[in-house]
Amino acid sequence: MTAQLFTPVELGGVTLPNRIVVSPMCQYAAVDGSAQPWHQVHYGMLAMSGAGLLCLEATHVEREGRITQGCLGLYSDENEAALKPIVEWVRGWMPQVKLGIQLAHAGRKASAQRPWKGGGPLTQADAPDLPWTTFSASSLPYDPAAKWHTPVALDAAGLRRVKQSFVTAVERSARLGFDLVEMHGAHGYLLHQFLSPLSNTRSDEYGGTMEKRRRFPLEVFEACRKAWPRDKAMGIRLSATDWVEGGLTIEDTIETARQMKALGCDFVDASSGGNSPAQKITVVPGYHVPFAARIRREAGIKTWAVGVITEPQQAEHIIASGEADCTAHARSFLVDPRWAWNAARALGVETPALPLPAARGGSILAFKPQPGMAKAAE
Numbered sequence: 464m465t466a467q468l469f470t471p472v473e474l475g476g477v478t479l480p481n482r483i484v485v486s487p488m489c490q491y492a493a494v495d496g497s498a499q500p501w502h503q504v505h506y507g508m509l510a511m512s513g514a515g516l517l518c519l520e521a522t523h524v525e526r527e528g529r530i531t532q533g534c535l536g537l538y539s540d541e542n543e544a545a546l547k548p549i550v551e552w553v554r555g556w557m558p559q560v561k562l563g564i565q566l567a568h569a570g571r572k573a574s575a576q577r578p579w580k581g582g583g584p585l586t587q588a589d590a591p592d593l594p595w596t597t598f599s600a601s602s603l604p605y606d607p608a609a610k611w612h613t614p615v616a617l618d619a620a621g622l623r624r625v626k627q628s629f630v631t632a633v634e635r636s637a638r639l640g641f642d643l644v645e646m647h648g649a650h651g652y653l654l655h656q657f658l659s660p661l662s663n664t665r666s667d668e669y670g671g672t673m674e675k676r677r678r679f680p681l682e683v684f685e686a687c688r689k690a691w692p693r694d695k696a697m698g699i700r701l702s703a704t705d706w707v708e709g710g711l712t713i714e715d716t717i718e719t720a721r722q723m724k725a726l727g728c729d730f731v732d733a734s735s736g737g738n739s740p741a742q743k744i745t746v747v748p749g750y751h752v753p754f755a756a757r758i759r760r761e762a763g764i765k766t767w768a769v770g771v772i773t774e775p776q777q778a779e780h781i782i783a784s785g786e787a788d789c790t791a792h793a794r795s796f797l798v799d800p801r802w803a804w805n806a807a808r809a810l811g812v813e814t815p816a817l818p819l820p821a822a823r824g825g826s827i828l829a830f831k832p833q834p835g836m837a838k839a840a841e
Contacts, residue, residue: 496523499545512803571614706742717758720758
């Protein structure tokens with residue numbers, strides 16, 4: 464029996480050769496949003512992982528929307544030009560790899576330190592021109608006790624600007640040749656800030672009821688979907704719950720997923736939390752999987768499961784049991800950059816050879832089960 468983890472899956476008009484996704488992972492190595500040599504090394508390595516999809520890190524649609532000074536962006540011609548040779552390099556060497564990009568705006572969680580410098584808000588002590596102005600649904604800081612910046616509540620002109628910034632980044636992504644776009648609506652970043660009552664206290668048409676709080680993320684997604692080729696995939700990462708009483712619930716998110724699907728959303732990457740320091744999360748293996756399963760079942764949309772999915776048999780069970788359509792992995796690929804190939808070996812799956820460019824000839828990394836090796840669990 465073939466392991467379900469290694470069967471193809473269609474997302475929109477894009478067919479992944481297997482259900483394994485390299486999840487977006489911030490590198491904090493860009494200069495004014497532009498990719499550097501590090502990114503070519505990093506993504507070149509991950510393109511050789513055997514995963515069906517490699518999704519680039521959170522790539523910000525505005526300079527002010529970056530989490531940190533080192534975050535990748537797609538808000539300028541220079542950003543686009545810096546990313547182009549990296550995409551072309553990966554395509555040239557690994558043409559079978561599907562490439563995705565996650566487009567994001569950090570909102571009130573922007574203007575922050577890199578994680579190894581503490582991850583808190585930037586201050587003027589870091590540089591004379593810091594911190595920069597942040598924006599959100601409402602003028603509520605992420606964590607007042609930690610002296611996070613008080614954001615500017617987006618007015619009508621600001622809403623139009625941010626929406627157009629997302630659309631422009633989608634157009635740049637299309638020119639660069641990505642197969643898939645994932646909108647970032649999770650982890651306490653701007654689109655999540657509109658969805659959650661913890662961060663959205665507006666009294667206009669974009670705040671109050673869940674339906675009104677959902678309006679701006681839906682408008683952004685709809686505009687981006689219209690700008691993105693229909694034969695390519697577009698989905699969204701959502702925080703299924705805030706893990707705070709009175710915050711966003713899984714039921715809210717299921718309805719958001721239904722409405723996103725009606726606008727042409729091809730998948731939901733089901734995560735959680737990130738919008739309040741008061742969140743209480745018990746992190747255990749696969750702790751987001753029940754969210755992905757409910758969204759898949761009740762919203763009728765394909766889902767990715769994320770969160771401490773480290774073992775091949777664990778990922779296989781998630782797919783074979785119908786809890787999600789893909790499993791997305793981050794730290795697993797940092798620990799083992801060949802995680803997908805080793806998963807195939809563990810599950811007894813024969814994998815096709817990856818062709819090298821014609822000028823080189825030959826093939827690499829093919830794997831064939833040998834007699835006596837364990838097969839995938841029935």
